[in-house]
Amino acid sequence: MSEPMQTPDQQPTPVDDTGLMEALSAPFEEGEVKFKPQAVKGNRALALAYVDARVIQDRLDEVLGTRNWQDDYECLADGSVLCRLKIRVGGEWLTKVDVGGPSEQPDTGDRVKAAFSDALKRAAVKFGIGRYLYRLPQVWCDYDPATKKFSKPPQVPPWARSRPKVAGKTPSPAKPVKTSPNLPATGEDLQRRLNDYDARLARQGLCAAGDLVKHIVQAGVKAGHDADLATWTGDAILLAVEETRAFEGRLRQNKASRKDVA
Numbered sequence: 001m002s003e004p005m006q007t008p009d010q011q012p013t014p015v016d017d018t019g020l021m022e023a024l025s026a027p028f029e030e031g032e033v034k035f036k037p038q039a040v041k042g043n044r045a046l047a048l049a050y051v052d053a054r055v056i057q058d059r060l061d062e063v064l065g066t067r068n069w070q071d072d073y074e075c076l077a078d079g080s081v082l083c084r085l086k087i088r089v090g091g092e093w094l095t096k097v098d099v100g101g102p103s104e105q106p107d108t109g110d111r112v113k114a115a116f117s118d119a120l121k122r123a124a125v126k127f128g129i130g131r132y133l134y135r136l137p138q139v140w141c142d143y144d145p146a147t148k149k150f151s152k153p154p155q156v157p158p159w160a161r162s163r164p165k166v167a168g169k170t171p172s173p174a175k176p177v178k179t180s181p182n183l184p185a186t187g188e189d190l191q192r193r194l195n196d197y198d199a200r201l202a203r204q205g206l207c208a209a210g211d212l213v214k215h216i217v218q219a220g221v222k223a224g225h226d227a228d229l230a231t232w233t234g235d236a237i238l239l240a241v242e243e244t245r246a247f248e249g250r251l252r253q254n255k256a257s258r259k260d261v262a
Helices: 017-025 053-064 108-125 131-135 187-203 211-222 234-261
Strands: 034-041 044-050 069-075 081-089 092-100 139-144
Touching: 017 053, 034 139, 053 069, 053 081, 053 108, 069 108, 081 108, 092 108, 131 234, 187 211, 187 234, 211 234
Parallel strands: none
Antiparallel strands: 034 044, 044 139, 069 081, 081 092
């Protein structure tokens, strides 16, 4: 697909790439974040956070302007839909691609519509939009199977809430993890440290060798990152740090529980 011709009044102005990406990845307002059951056990369900595709479109409009992003779609033979999402940054068009699957709704039109929405949301995650939703803690909540609704949806943690808007100013996004000089500087450094830490946890009998690295890669791919740890930077490295802490915490908690039972 060829890029659109730019008229003089459409010429992009220089932008602060860092500030733009931070604005794209900023948390949504709490009212825009919804929850659906990922798994149901009796009157309890595991809450999965999500936003509607229109919320994604609004974020793109607010941060980039309507002329600085494009989306096109391709229906695949298996019923899924491929989305190519393009944004213009400093005069250059950047493209991210992902595939969305149809829903389980009975109406064919609704299933296809859901695949388009899912594809857009997945492609947007690769630009950082809504990526933080994958890092929210998994919570089991009271659920009514008859109405298919949560009795009381979970609250998002403080770091995942949008900052109050001030007239004329764009709020900076909250950060779930503070940057630190001790963080891995590159993907190669991250990969080396994870392998070393993985081996240490295995020597302590907390997990099998390779379990930590496998978990981090799976979490990263789910969040829209590449499966090759050596390519990770920025948010991906922060995600790896968060997931490593959570992974080790669960292992040590499980070990302590086994001791209590014994």
